[in-house]
Amino acid sequence: MREERNRQRAVTQEDVAQAVGVSRTLVSFAFRGAPGVSSETRQAILEAAQRLGYRHNAAAADLASKRPSAVGLFLLDLRNEVFVDIFSGVRESLEGARNRLILSVSQSQGTVDEGAMDSLVEARVGIVIAATLFDTDERVKALAASMPLVNVARRIDGVDSVYSDDRAGARAATEHLLRLGHTRVAHVTGPGAEGHLERRRAYAATMLDAGLTPRVVVADEYTQEAAWRAASALLVGAERPTAVFAHNDELALGVREAAHALRLSVPRDLSLVGYDDSRIARLHGIDLTSVDLHALDLGRAAGAAALARLANPGAPPVDQSSNPRLVVRRSTAAPAHVASGTEHRG
Missing domain, CATH: 3.40.50.2300 (Response regulator)
Incomplete structure (x- = not known):
């Protein structure tokens, strides 16, 4: 009869306590995982709560606690x-x-x-x-x-x-493109912010170590659309880069769309490396070389x-x-002049 009455109103911790024969405080301790409750008593409390239809209000428990757990x-x-x-x-x-x-x-x-x-x-x-x-x-x-x-x-x-380790990841990405024979490697990134410049700095340092000139292009946001706008100006002219290392996969996809609009093929005309190794980088047809930060x-x-x-x-x-770990896929290849065996200086 008690259980039938409980179905007609919200079941409380007091109801659970009476069903088990313990104090309401002990019930509260059991639900919060606090010490001082034996495993047998905790199990009995949980079973009674399930039988009675009691739903523990974690938010209310946090409000009653001096140390919120959420x-x-x-x-x-x-x-x-x-x-x-x-x-x-x-x-x-x-x-x-x-x-x-x-x-x-x-x-x-x-x-x-x-x-x-x-x-x-x-x-x-x-x-x-x-x-x-x-x-x-x-x-x-x-x-x-x-x-x-x-x-x-x-x-x-x-x-x-x-x-x-962003410095290690960015260096691995840039060195991969240099080993393929690229000398005109650009870096597409977003607005600078303290604590988020390590990829940009590591790219620039790697280029300088190789005796090459860094070329950093800053999009106005960390979005595909912003990268598309920035890359649309970058990927034109005789001295356009043959490879781009992007700050993340989102920006890399924006660069890819800009290349497509300019009828540049990836990787034949432009090698492309992203960062994050997101799900979309692994999709067939995208096959983006990317740095996995796990x-x-x-x-x-x-x-x-x-x-x-x-x-x-x-x-x-x-x-x-x-x-991090560099994952090489089909978006990177040797530049055309290296692949064909002709000499070209960047």
């Missing part, structure tokens, strides 16, 4: 598949935990999107995983001082950081770092770097 995830741009992979990795790392995951996506590719960040603060998250912040180190440090923060794809001293693994590592920070707020900052 994890906020700030993503720069869901149109770029690398951020989808990071999201998948974070979600996977939290699957075994009881922490809610709250997502917020930026509407800006400039400074910190305060609206997106405010939504996470209002949700009373215990920590924010940020992928990726386009702002100065000092502003990010100030943000981290106001709430726990895990910084993804960028390293900042004193802030939990999980990132890939975005899924970055998300997993960021999720683990967030859980560790929540468990131990006073621990030293995380500084976790991984090595």
Whole structure:
């Protein structure tokens, strides 16, 4: 009869406690995964909750707690598949935990999107995983001082950081094109921001080390459309580049579209390298040579770092770097003058 009455109204923790014969406080501890509850008692509580139809309100539990457990995830741009992979990795790392995951996506590719960040603060998250912040180190440090923060794809001293070695990845991409025989290699990137210049710098350094002149073209946004506009001017004239290394796959696809509009064939007339190794780079017909920064693994590592920070707020900052890998596909080849055996100086 009690269970029939419970179906007519919202079941509470008090109902679960009475069914098991324990205190409501113990039920609350069991749902929060707090210590002091035996495995047998926790199992009995969970079974009773399922039988009665009780739904644990994690948001209410966080409001009642002095240490919120929810994890906020700030993503720069869901149109770029690398951020989808990071999201998948974070979600996977939290699957075994009881922490809610709250997502917020930026509407800006400039400074910190305060609206997106405010939504996470209002949700009373215990920590924010940020992928990726386009702002100065000092502003990010100030943000981290106001709430726990895990910084993804960028390293900042004193802030939990999980990132890939951009200098190594960019150097590998540029050296690949030089080994093929290209001497006119351009780099297409987006607006400069502190902490996001390592690929550009490594490209330039590699070109100079080879005795060649770097040529950096800056698109006004990190979008395919912006790269198409920038590359449309780059890929004309007698001294046009025979190869382009793009900051990411999104920009590489914009360069590819501009080349197609100019009737340039990839890779016969233009070799093309991207960065991120997103799903679209692997599609048949695209076959984009790209640098794999292991975005899924970055998300997993960021999720683990967030859980560790929540468990131990006073621990030293995380500084976790991984090595990217160049994946060679059909978008790169020797330039025509090398392939035909004729001599040409860039």
